[in-house]
Amino acid sequence: MCAYLYCCTASACKADGVEFVHVYEAYREQRDADRKDCKERARLMAAILIQPHLRKRVSPRQLLRLPWDYEPQERKATRRSPRPPRARKSLGIC
Numbered sequence: 001m002c003a004y005l006y007c008c009t010a011s012a013c014k015a016d017g018v019e020f021v022h023v024y025e026a027y028r029e030q031r032d033a034d035r036k037d038c039k040e041r042a043r044l045m046a047a048i049l050i051q052p053h054l055r056k057r058v059s060p061r062q063l064l065r066l067p068w069d070y071e072p073q074e075r076k077a078t079r080r081s082p083r084p085p086r087a088r089k090s091l092g093i094c
Contacts, residue, residue: 039066 040060047060061069 036068 043064043066044062047058047063050063051058
């Protein structure tokens with residue numbers, strides 16, 4: 001399915017550069033999300049269709065890797081809290 005950015009000439013002429021950039025960014029994000037969703041659905045269907053012919057279970061991600069599967073996921077920074085002074089003394093860490 002192709003999507004196009006439709007805009008009447010009257011409102012396009014009234015929009016300044018900043019407004020146009022915001023509209024186009026929203027359009028581009030929606031278009032990218034639609035494409036990603038379409039590819040995800042195709043990958044899921046492929047996994048469902050191939051599963052009866054395999055001995056072991058396979059996940060859609062194992063069957064077909066997509067570009068966003070390789071992007072590193074944001075890791076939550078876990079920060080260790082320092083041990084209280086009593087715990088350090090009882091453990092012999094001074």
